[in-house]
Amino acid sequence: AQSVTQLGSHVSVSEGALVLLRCNYSSSVPPYLFWYVQYPNQGLQLLLKYTSAATLVKGINGFEAEFKKSETSFHLTKPSAHMSDAAEYFCAVSSGNTPLVFGKGTRLSVIA
Amino acid sequence: EAQVTQNPRYLITVTGKKLTVTCSQNMNHEYMSWYRQDPGLGLRQIYYSMNVEVTDKGDVPEGYKVSRKEKRNFPLILESPSPNQTSLYFCASSLIGLSSYEQYFGPGTRLTVT
Numbered sequence A: 001a002q003s004v005t006q007l008g009s010h011v012s013v014s015e016g017a018l019v020l021l022r023c024n025y026s027s028s029v030p031p032y033l034f035w036y037v038q039y040p041n042q043g044l045q046l047l048l049k050y051t052s053a054a055t056l057v058k059g060i061n062g063f064e065a066e067f068k069k070s071e072t073s074f075h076l077t078k079p080s081a082h083m084s085d086a087a088e089y090f091c092a093v094s095s096g097n098t099p100l101v102f103g104k105g106t107r108l109s110v111i112a
Numbered sequence B: 001e002a003q004v005t006q007n008p009r010y011l012i013t014v015t016g017k018k019l020t021v022t023c024s025q026n027m028n029h030e031y032m033s034w035y036r037q038d039p040g041l042g043l044r045q046i047y048y049s050m051n052v053e054v055t056d057k058g059d060v061p062e063g064y065k066v067s068r069k070e071k072r073n074f075p076l077i078l079e080s081p082s083p084n085q086t087s088l089y090f091c092a093s094s095l096i097g098l099s100s101y102e103q104y105f106g107p108g109t110r111l112t113v114t
Helices: none
Strands: A003-007 A010-014 A019-026 A032-038 A044-050 A056-058 A064-068 A073-078 A087-094 A106-111 B004-007 B010-013 B019-025 B031-038 B042-051 B054-057 B076-078 B087-094 B109-113
Touching: A003 A087, A010 A019, A019 A032, A019 A087, A019 A106, A032 A064, A032 A073, A044 A056, A044 A064, A044 A073, A073 A087, B004 B087, B010 B019, B019 B031, B019 B087, B019 B109
Parallel strands: A010 A106, B010 B109
Antiparallel strands: A003 A019, A019 A073, A032 A044, A032 A087, A056 A064, A064 A073, A087 A106, B004 B019, B019 B076, B031 B042, B031 B087, B042 B054, B087 B109
């Protein structure tokens, strides 16, 4: 069975600081990994996805994530936080033909 | 515009009164799914469908029904809603091949059962 653990239900950073949201996964077969973002009162939208090509994946709004098989991690980063990045972020894993399994989410706050 | 639509967006109802939340997508996606989102629990899958007339239980199917008579529509039915089904519900769709294709989400339906 697959699972996703997002470390930290709430992360707070200053505007302009590095954003690091952590995601570790468990999968018995090579995984596909996703990061989604949910802005207040909206649905989820895809930030980026790893599908066994390049291990460093670039997404929208300056976010990127690196797949590290040895660490079973897929952490999300952004060099400089912007106020508009405040949202909830979900990591998700899928493999084979199994439905996406989501982590519990991390709420990102950006302080001016 | 490619999208997933849900109706209604907000619903307040009473225990036991049957309700249906509609979901429709215009992307010709084979796969559709329903999730509920609760504070501290993240997204949990209720039901999913790989294609017309093919549905499967997710992690939390109790108290819900679905049907997939047409490719574009995937309604969620609560035959006898209870207060523990108060939640934010999302419908999503994707091309088949769940693994590598992103899921597109609807805007959500906030349900309150009193």
